[in-house]
Amino acid sequence: MNMLFRVRRIGTTSIHNQVREHIVAAILGGSLLPEQKMPSTRELAISLRVSRNTIVQVYERLAADGYLSVRDRAGYFVNCEAKTGWVRPEKKGQQPPARQSVWTRKLKFHPSRQPYIRTPLNSHSYPYPFIYGQTDPSLFPISEWRECSRLALARSEVLEWTGDAIHQDDPTLIEQICSKLLPRRGIIATPDQVLITMGAQNALYLAATLLASSKTTVGIENPGYSDIRNAFIREEARILPIDVDAEGLVIDDRLRDCNLVYLTPSHQYPTNVTLPLHRREALLASAAEHDFLIIEDDYENETNFVTQPIPALKSLDEGNRVLYASSLSKSMFPGLRIGYMVGPADFVAEARALRRQMYRHPPANNQRTTSIFISLGYYDSHIRRLREALRERWGMMKEALAEFIPEASTAATAGGTSFWMQGPTSLDAQKLADAALARGVVIEPGKDLFYGSHEPSNFFRLGVSSIPTDRIRPGIEILGKTLRSI
Amino acid sequence: MNMLFRVRRIGTTSIHNQVREHIVAAILGGSLLPEQKMPSTRELAISLRVSRNTIVQVYERLAADGYLSVRDRAGYFVNCEAKTGWVRPEKKGQQPPARQSVWTRKLKFHPSRQPYIRTPLNSHSYPYPFIYGQTDPSLFPISEWRECSRLALARSEVLEWTGDAIHQDDPTLIEQICSKLLPRRGIIATPDQVLITMGAQNALYLAATLLASSKTTVGIENPGYSDIRNAFIREEARILPIDVDAEGLVIDDRLRDCNLVYLTPSHQYPTNVTLPLHRREALLASAAEHDFLIIEDDYENETNFVTQPIPALKSLDEGNRVLYASSLSKSMFPGLRIGYMVGPADFVAEARALRRQMYRHPPANNQRTTSIFISLGYYDSHIRRLREALRERWGMMKEALAEFIPEASTAATAGGTSFWMQGPTSLDAQKLADAALARGVVIEPGKDLFYGSHEPSNFFRLGVSSIPTDRIRPGIEILGKTLRSI
Numbered sequence: 016m017n018m019l020f021r022v023r024r025i026g027t028t029s030i031h032n033q034v035r036e037h038i039v040a041a042i043l044g045g046s047l048l049p050e051q052k053m054p055s056t057r058e059l060a061i062s063l064r065v066s067r068n069t070i071v072q073v074y075e076r077l078a079a080d081g082y083l084s085v086r087d088r089a090g091y092f093v094n095c096e097a098k099t100g101w102v103r104p105e106k107k108g109q110q111p112p113a114r115q116s117v118w119t120r121k122l123k124f125h126p127s128r129q130p131y132i133r134t135p136l137n138s139h140s141y142p143y144p145f146i147y148g149q150t151d152p153s154l155f156p157i158s159e160w161r162e163c164s165r166l167a168l169a170r171s172e173v174l175e176w177t178g179d180a181i182h183q184d185d186p187t188l189i190e191q192i193c194s195k196l197l198p199r200r201g202i203i204a205t206p207d208q209v210l211i212t213m214g215a216q217n218a219l220y221l222a223a224t225l226l227a228s229s230k231t232t233v234g235i236e237n238p239g240y241s242d243i244r245n246a247f248i249r250e251e252a253r254i255l256p257i258d259v260d261a262e263g264l265v266i267d268d269r270l271r272d273c274n275l276v277y278l279t280p281s282h283q284y285p286t287n288v289t290l291p292l293h294r295r296e297a298l299l300a301s302a303a304e305h306d307f308l309i310i311e312d313d314y315e316n317e318t319n320f321v322t323q324p325i326p327a328l329k330s331l332d333e334g335n336r337v338l339y340a341s342s343l344s345k346s347m348f349p350g351l352r353i354g355y356m357v358g359p360a361d362f363v364a365e366a367r368a369l370r371r372q373m374y375r376h377p378p379a380n381n382q383r384t385t386s387i388f389i390s391l392g393y394y395d396s397h398i399r400r401l402r403e404a405l406r407e408r409w410g411m412m413k414e415a416l417a418e419f420i421p422e423a424s425t426a427a428t429a430g431g432t433s434f435w436m437q438g439p440t441s442l443d444a445q446k447l448a449d450a451a452l453a454r455g456v457v458i459e460p461g462k463d464l465f466y467g468s469h470e471p472s473n474f475f476r477l478g479v480s481s482i483p484t485d486r487i488r489p490g491i492e493i494l495g496k497t498l499r500s501i
Numbered sequence: 502m503n504m505l506f507r508v509r510r511i512g513t514t515s516i517h518n519q520v521r522e523h524i525v526a527a528i529l530g531g532s533l534l535p536e537q538k539m540p541s542t543r544e545l546a547i548s549l550r551v552s553r554n555t556i557v558q559v560y561e562r563l564a565a566d567g568y569l570s571v572r573d574r575a576g577y578f579v580n581c582e583a584k585t586g587w588v589r590p591e592k593k594g595q596q597p598p599a600r601q602s603v604w605t606r607k608l609k610f611h612p613s614r615q616p617y618i619r620t621p622l623n624s625h626s627y628p629y630p631f632i633y634g635q636t637d638p639s640l641f642p643i644s645e646w647r648e649c650s651r652l653a654l655a656r657s658e659v660l661e662w663t664g665d666a667i668h669q670d671d672p673t674l675i676e677q678i679c680s681k682l683l684p685r686r687g688i689i690a691t692p693d694q695v696l697i698t699m700g701a702q703n704a705l706y707l708a709a710t711l712l713a714s715s716k717t718t719v720g721i722e723n724p725g726y727s728d729i730r731n732a733f734i735r736e737e738a739r740i741l742p743i744d745v746d747a748e749g750l751v752i753d754d755r756l757r758d759c760n761l762v763y764l765t766p767s768h769q770y771p772t773n774v775t776l777p778l779h780r781r782e783a784l785l786a787s788a789a790e791h792d793f794l795i796i797e798d799d800y801e802n803e804t805n806f807v808t809q810p811i812p813a814l815k816s817l818d819e820g821n822r823v824l825y826a827s828s829l830s831k832s833m834f835p836g837l838r839i840g841y842m843v844g845p846a847d848f849v850a851e852a853r854a855l856r857r858q859m860y861r862h863p864p865a866n867n868q869r870t871t872s873i874f875i876s877l878g879y880y881d882s883h884i885r886r887l888r889e890a891l892r893e894r895w896g897m898m899k900e901a902l903a904e905f906i907p908e909a910s911t912a913a914t915a916g917g918t919s920f921w922m923q924g925p926t927s928l929d930a931q932k933l934a935d936a937a938l939a940r941g942v943v944i945e946p947g948k949d950l951f952y953g954s955h956e957p958s959n960f961f962r963l964g965v966s967s968i969p970t971d972r973i974r975p976g977i978e979i980l981g982k983t984l985r986s987i
Contacts, residue, residue: 348865375700377864391521391525
């Protein structure tokens with residue numbers, strides 16, 4: 016039996032765990048057979064060049080866990096019960112799937128064919144990743160998160176959250192959101208008006224599923240967030256694209272035809288302009304007059320660098336016509352997937368019932384860890400540091416763009432984590448993106464964010480949230496040269 | 502300023518964190534004002550009866566985090582920037598919502614009105630919780646999970662999973678599922694045929710959304726799993742309830758009319774009977790002949806106590822007509838919400854695109870922790886221990902039922918975590934449940950699991966997964982008496 020494998024001395028997996036993992040894989044994978052005698056602890060220690068004590072501990076633990084059995088004086092053997100419950104395929108020859116399976120022929124729609132911004136998945140391996148929506152892991156307070164995770168895993172806490180919560184949220188997280196996060200956006204809400212979701216995206220998806228149908232006309236910003244537009248289209252709603260100018264969504268008579276309006280007033284996606292107070296009031300007046308509902312995606316509300324943030328649209332909402340969605344993932348780490356919606360309690364109850372069918376609830380351990388992270392004030396201090404770091408990058412970016420790419424224009428904004436660039440009319444931003452990528456610069460062409468008969472090709476987006484500060488100037492310089500070379 | 506609060510000496514939150522949490526809440530909540538002088542570390546230590554050193558550390562940390570500012574010799578003050586970015590409501594008087602908001606009047610459907618089994622949410626506070634789907638927290642290997650969580654939070658691992666994975670899964674988890682979990686169900690799959698979902702429930706929901714419409718006829722087991730039936734109904738599919746007998750789904754000519762069949766072959770939900778091999782082969786032959794697709798919910802495949810488990814239906818699927826769904830949450834802890842689907846790669850790609858719109862991906866930290874948990878063999882040993890514990894409870898339950906409730910019958914099964922009970926025809930199980938609850942016994946009436954014009958009222962379910970072993974006999978004895986008293 017060959018038990019040799021390379022023990023890594025560097026890295027995060029302990030030698031104990033490496034040896035354990037290797038033996039378990041050999042047993043489950045069948046290269047160690049039931050009843051087979053294991054090498055003695057001395058032999059294995061010598062061949063792997065690790066301490067004998069480590070091997071003794073691994074064997075003892077594996078015996079306690081039922082992988083090995085120990086026989087007096089004869090040593091350790093693979094437990095014949097270790098694979099109890101395993102079965103082998105009844106028949107051989109599960110066919111490789113045909114090029115198109117019978118399944119895709121029977122789909123009622125093809126979500127993969129809907130347009131959205133496609134970013135190279137390995138964008139961080141390029142030197143100049145000007146991409147949006149990713150965070151810089153070096154800004155994330157990992158030791159604080161680790162502490163909160165440890166606290167959430169204390170036995171007394173665990174008893175509270177391991178069960179199937181069915182449709183409930185962690186009441187401690189709801190409390191933190193109501194008492195610490197919503198007040199700074201000017202929103203007062205009771206716990207029954209709040210639902211935890213898998214990121215803001217999921218809050219929007221739930222709302223679209225509940226409200227949109229072939230009888231619904233939905234007003235959306237143009238350009239705008241393609242993923243929510245896709246969700247409305249999936250529900251067969253009629254899409255009414257509404258122009259965005261230097262002040263955001265244009266409020267005019269076209270809103271009259273809408274049943275629902277979706278917008279991003281804090282920083283319009285993708286132009287980053289902020290909807291001023293007079294437009295917010297006009298929008299709410301129009302909603303009351305024409306009986307439409309509003310979905311507010313309070314996107315990047317933490318990233319105002321020039322002016323003070325202005326309150327959420329929801330804080331002005333005396334007629335209860337605004338459903339509010341926001342995210343914690345973006346400011347913490349996107350992989351966390353925690354967001355929330357705030358709306359009338361009866362609507363939130365329906366969204367909760369739909370969420371129950373969809374996936375029950377966001378994972379309880381993450382809800383509890385996040386709740387502790389906020390309650391200890393780590394969220395707040397993280398946001399402050401993040402804002403400082405982003406403000407610096409945003410300022411450098413503004414300067415670099417003025418210096419190296421003066422031929423492209425961008426709207427005056429109060430912040431955000433990206434710049435929405437309008438190139439010369441003749442520009443094909445996809446070609447620019449391809450040429451830039453070959454030089455190590457990742458940018459996102461903006462065509463798929465437009466909706467309608469004429470989608471301009473000369474827009475692109477440059478994100479600043481994940482590129483290291485010292486790469487901004489050289490990256491923009493290369494991009495400027497690339498732009499002039501194509 | 503009153504900084505007095507009760508420091509808890511018992512519990513999981515350290516004194517440092519309690520003091521920190523209290524001060525942060527006071528600053529953010531406005532009871533400590535910007536520029537306000539903090540009490541000296543000595544004063545506060547005395548008034549709270551904690552060591553001065555603790556207070557010094559809390560103050561230093563809060564200063565580093567921007568909550569406090571320190572002035573030489575004058576001590577600590579509340580930082581005037583601590584609440585930067587906060588805003589106050591622009592207008593007062595956000596109205597309390599009307600009894601029915603304008604939102605619910607505009608809903609296209611009301612998910613909260615769909616029938617499902619409603620279990621008391623605080624069922625664990627009753628002495629005899631015979632409920633299904635909850636786990637006994639004492640069986641969960643919390644120290645192993647804590648170890649894996651710590652490993653996943655090592656800095657080198659964190660860099661891999663904090664980013665927005667957009668639509669990708671953790672490749673290490675996919676590898677563990679393909680190499681260690683699927684083979685024991687007889688399934689061979691490549692990574693592109695697997696999608697991680699928020700529990701098996703979410704895999705079923707994604708499939709229903711992609712495949713069901715008003716043009717679809719869906720065959721479902723009757724009685725059967727109400728949450729998936731509700732999802733099909735939401736998509737306006739025609740539901741064809743198909744009888745379940747002692748061998749599970751009855752395979753006959755009615756299947757001819759189906760476009761899609763949903764079933765739980767391992768342990769039928771809720772009767773727990775197992776579909777024998779000859780019926781599985783007949784079902785697959787019928788699917789090929791009548792061109793329908795099959796969704797296999799491989800529900801509770803780990804809980805066979807009498808016979809060896811038989812391979813998944815998917816393992817027999819030469820024609821690629823079976824979509825397979827399974828869950829990790831149920832065997833670990835339900836709050837985790839991790840499951841997966843296995844199907845043809847092109848269908849899985851569409852499900853992935855839909856999942857991207859719905860919520861992007863299951864949280865990356867949980868995916869990595871689960872992957873480490875499986876790779877170290879903890880999952881396998883946990884399943885073995887869980888099976889032993891459940892086998893014991895299941896056997897005790899069988900005996901207790903024969904002794905104390907002989908007038909109710911249950912199907913012969915090979916295991917499961919619950920018993921499906923048929924009471925006398927005249928029984929109203931809801932009345933039984935109410936009367937039992939008053940005596941501390943929680944059971945679930947089964948009416949909502951039936952579908953059709955006549956839904957019998959004399960069925961109920963008794964779960965064994967979360968009740969302590971020594972409560973089984975006395976609980977069933979009380980239930981038997983209750984049954985005869987009403």
